[in-house]
Amino acid sequence: MAQVEVYLIRAFSIAGQGGNLAGVVLNADPLTEPQRQFIAQQVGVSETAFVSKSDKADFQVSFYTPTVEVDFCGHATLSTFWLLHHFQSIAAGKYRQETKAGVLDVDVALNGDILMSQSLPTWFDEFSAQEIAPLLGIAPSLILQTGLPIQAISTGLIDLMVPVPYGVLDCLEVDHEAITRFCQQHQYVGFHVFEMNLQESAYTASCRNFAPAVGIPEESATGSSSGALVCYLNRHFGYQQAIFEQGRAMEVSSRLVTQLTIDKEELTQVQVGGEGAFDRVCYISI
Known part of the structure; x- marks a missing residue:
């Protein structure tokens, strides 16, 4: 039995308070879809993001609610890139994430704030x-x-x-x-x-x-x-x-x-x- 580390991040917080909790699992490549769904259910927050390698972008990110996989999640995207920057895995700059809603741009500011692109309406x-x-x-x-x-x-x-x-x-x-x-x-x-x-x-x-x-x-x-x-x-x-x-x-x-x-x-x-x-x-x- 393996243990998976899930980081809980307050996305869209105000001075570190409030916000929306998202789970983030880094290096998620070995996890199967049923395992990801099980983890999201156990974590119990509205969405959990799973970060994997991508041949189309800097990262591939999948998003699971406690019950289903969804194509995209804004607050879990913010949480993912904030955490990567917090761990100094990425510097401030422009990145691209592969999601089921398409390949989307993410900007990381020097202070760690995140500005993410979404699909056109x-x-x-x-x-x-x-x-x-x-x-x-x-x-x-x-x-x-x-x-x-x-x-x-x-x-x-x-x-x-x-x-x-x-x-x-x-x-x-x-x-x-x-x-x-x-x-x-x-x-x-x-x-x-x-x-x-x-x-x-x-x-x-x-x-x-x-x-x-x-x-x-x-x-x-x-x-x-x-x-x-x-x-x-x-x-x-x-x-x-x-x-x-x-x-x-x-x-x-x-x-x-x-x-x-x-x-x-x-x-x-x-x-x-x-x-x-x-x-x-x-x-x-x-």
């Missing part, structure tokens, strides 16, 4: 407030009040963007079973619910992410969804950068920085970033 169906509001325990009129559409978008994973008015986000009564059925029916990962903040706020929007269909009732920082959301805000308000708060309702606040590169009116790059912090190490027997 793919836009999917829109849905009515009457269909979605009951799943969140709110009246459809509240969503309609925002004047914004409910739309599924992917910059690596498909999430449903759901706008609510300022002050409503912390009052949701989420029906996890109904969201699971909806996401399984449409092959989405989860719901990314957001409220635009007041102009004087340090955050453009505050967010909550629900992905019970992949074993995550609620997540305190979701990098892939933040990339999708800044694309959504660019389309409707012209934003090219935004700072998001997530995890407040869980009392694990996180800060996510997003940036779009637009060249000759064409979107060419989506980036999401933030800081990481070491939490602890655990050992899983396989």
Whole structure:
């Protein structure tokens, strides 16, 4: 029986506190897919990243929730490259990771902060407030009040963007079973619910992410969804950068920085970033 070392990192933390825990397993080449899934289940955080060698990029990274493998995970990517830099395995600079969502760029700043590229947005169906509001325990009129559409978008994973008015986000009564059925029916990962903040706020929007269909009732920082959301805000308000708060309702606040590169009116790059912090190490027997 072998023991696998799993590093737990707080991705998108604020001064070393809060953030979203991700597991990172380095030198994961010998591990089989069932072993990776077992490790992710035992670790029990929303995603665990497994870092292997790649012939297409600097690293190959796979991502597992406690129940399934997913194509991409933003906060686990940040955790992976923050840890590699923390161990001085990589210097500050530009890197590429091979994922099931494609080969993606990652920038490591001198201070260890990570800015990662995501896939360019793919836009999917829109849905009515009457269909979605009951799943969140709110009246459809509240969503309609925002004047914004409910739309599924992917910059690596498909999430449903759901706008609510300022002050409503912390009052949701989420029906996890109904969201699971909806996401399984449409092959989405989860719901990314957001409220635009007041102009004087340090955050453009505050967010909550629900992905019970992949074993995550609620997540305190979701990098892939933040990339999708800044694309959504660019389309409707012209934003090219935004700072998001997530995890407040869980009392694990996180800060996510997003940036779009637009060249000759064409979107060419989506980036999401933030800081990481070491939490602890655990050992899983396989």
